[in-house]
Amino acid sequence: MLSLKKTALHEHHRRLGARLVDFAGWEMPIQYASQLDEHHAVRTHAGMFDVAHMVAVDLHGANVRAFLARLLANDVAKLKVPGKALYACLLREDGGVLDDLIAYYLDESWFRLVVNAGTADKDCAWFERHAPAFGVEVRRRNDLGILAVQGPQARALAAGELPAAAESLGAFHACRDGELFVGRTGYTGEDGYEIVAPHATLVRLWVTLQAKGVKPCGLGARDTLRLEAGMNLYGQDMDESVTPLESGLAWTVSMTDASRDFIGRAALEAQQKTPHRRQVGLLLEGRGVLRAHMAVRFASGQTGEITSGGFGPTLKRSIALARVPQTDEVACEVQIRNEWQPARVLKPPFVRNGKTLIPESTS
Amino acid sequence: MSNTPKELKFAKSHEWVRVEADGTVTIGITDHAQNALGDLVFVEVPKVGRKLAANDACAVVESVKAASDVYAPIAGEVIANNPALADAPETLNTDPYGAGWMWKMKPADAGELASLLDAAAYEKSVAESS
Numbered sequence: 117m118l119s120l121k122k123t124a125l126h127e128h129h130r131r132l133g134a135r136l137v138d139f140a141g142w143e144m145p146i147q148y149a150s151q152l153d154e155h156h157a158v159r160t161h162a163g164m165f166d167v168a169h170m171v172a173v174d175l176h177g178a179n180v181r182a183f184l185a186r187l188l189a190n191d192v193a194k195l196k197v198p199g200k201a202l203y204a205c206l207l208r209e210d211g212g213v214l215d216d217l218i219a220y221y222l223d224e225s226w227f228r229l230v231v232n233a234g235t236a237d238k239d240c241a242w243f244e245r246h247a248p249a250f251g252v253e254v255r256r257r258n259d260l261g262i263l264a265v266q267g268p269q270a271r272a273l274a275a276g277e278l279p280a281a282a283e284s285l286g287a288f289h290a291c292r293d294g295e296l297f298v299g300r301t302g303y304t305g306e307d308g309y310e311i312v313a314p315h316a317t318l319v320r321l322w323v324t325l326q327a328k329g330v331k332p333c334g335l336g337a338r339d340t341l342r343l344e345a346g347m348n349l350y351g352q353d354m355d356e357s358v359t360p361l362e363s364g365l366a367w368t369v370s371m372t373d374a375s376r377d378f379i380g381r382a383a384l385e386a387q388q389k390t391p392h393r394r395q396v397g398l399l400l401e402g403r404g405v406l407r408a409h410m411a412v413r414f415a416s417g418q419t420g421e422i423t424s425g426g427f428g429p430t431l432k433r434s435i436a437l438a439r440v441p442q443t444d445e446v447a448c449e450v451q452i453r454n455e456w457q458p459a460r461v462l463k464p465p466f467v468r469n470g471k472t473l474i475p476e477s478t479s
Numbered sequence: 480m481s482n483t484p485k486e487l488k489f490a491k492s493h494e495w496v497r498v499e500a501d502g503t504v505t506i507g508i509t510d511h512a513q514n515a516l517g518d519l520v521f522v523e524v525p526k527v528g529r530k531l532a533a534n535d536a537c538a539v540v541e542s543v544k545a546a547s548d549v550y551a552p553i554a555g556e557v558i559a560n561n562p563a564l565a566d567a568p569e570t571l572n573t574d575p576y577g578a579g580w581m582w583k584m585k586p587a588d589a590g591e592l593a594s595l596l597d598a599a600a601y602e603k604s605v606a607e608s609s
Contacts, residue, residue, distance in 0.1 A: 146544075150517075151517055151543050336517070404521055405521050405546065434521075453546075
């Protein structure tokens with residue numbers, strides 16, 4: 117058996133009694149005690165996640181902006197202020213999603229990308245393949261880990277441990293002090309920081325924040341939080357076989373600059389002109405739990421499939437993201453263990469900043 | 480550590496069985512099972528009157544992570560089910576052998592109870608499979 121990679125915090129997870137699982141080749145905590153308690157801590161107070169399996173990739177060179185204008189479906193021209201972040205998809209020529217990532221603009225010769233664990237090798241090979249034409253240097257920063265501190269109290273509890281500029285940081289902006297890099301970003305639908313720093317720095321920060329009452333949270337809670345926040349998980353809600361337009365990510369595709377020939381553009385423009393599947397949110401009307409790969413059907417006879425489903429602990433209802441044909445129908449049914457159960461189409465997110473966004477049923 | 484009451488009988492598939500004074504049996508899932516499943520968020524119990532064969536997948540417990548079938552440890556007819564679980568599935572986590580009981584049956588053949596494990600044999604079976 118291949119040995120799993122371990123983050124610098126592995127020993128802390130083990131001592132906290134975490135249940136550890138294989139996630140993209142890393143032995144990561146899925147939960148410490150109750151996954152529900154961890155979820156609620158992030159919605160109501162503050163929680164932290166070791167996400168050092170994700171990878172920071174620094175891109176250096178005079179033409180790094182032009183390089184990203186070619187590689188990303190979102191337009192880095194939107195990044196005008198140093199520290200500003202942009203969520204974007206990396207596409208194949210046929211529009212298939214290679215990865216979703218966050219790009220940070222640091223200066224004209226330095227951008228930082230944060231990419232998914234399972235796709236990092238593939239992404240770096242893709243960057244290396246296109247880098248020579250732009251004279252860009254690709255530096256995979258395995259020396260850095262990532263710690264996400266999330267929740268309404270997260271910034272207040274973490275601020276004293278971070279660069280002074282972190283306190284007044286705007287949403288989707290980052291600041292840094294040497295190798296301590298802090299972005300006001302996240303994957304939970306709550307306020308907070310994602311901190312990229314050398315592994316030893318993050319271990320010290322973890323210990324300090326835990327003493328201040330920030331709850332260690334596992335990947336299980338991270339998944340229910342992101343699902344309620346209506347955020348995609350790469351490899352589950354999208355992959356190379358679908359485009360951003362079919363994955364609820366049309367808002368991240370920038371066609372405004374007609375002269376910007378990004379990889380995948382022609383395929384997306386062609387798809388825009390034809391009927392195509394789209395991503396919707398689903399709310400199960402009754403009891404039960406929606407799960408990935410369950411079938412969805414509409415009265416018109418159209419069918420689709422759930423890509424991510426689960427129980428939303430804040431909503432106390434089951435929700436899902438699904439890929440379905442273009443339709444205006446709001447009512448549908450989902451097949452749960454050979455029975456068709458009524459569900460309702462909704463536009464995600466389902467929860468944001470601790471508040472439920474599901475409208476009361478009009479029926 | 481998991482709790483395995485000595486007075487109960489067990490199935491390898493992690494159900495417990497309590498034989499009542501009137502010869503009926505009460506069934507639930509073990510402490511080991513609830514702990515392995517994690518926070519439970521949905522429970523479906525068999526309907527009263529349903530006739531079950533041994534090993535029928537007749538109930539479902541769903542945690543935040545996954546759905547799992549619960550099997551009839553012996554054959555019999557369902558004579559009651561626990562109505563409180565629909566609104567409070569977490570009872571299976573907090574009190575698996577008490578308020579978290581799932582259903583009651585009238586055994587088709589009381590002799591079938593002898594095929595179930597005692598507490599020591601169940602603990603051994605759990606240790607071997609982990």
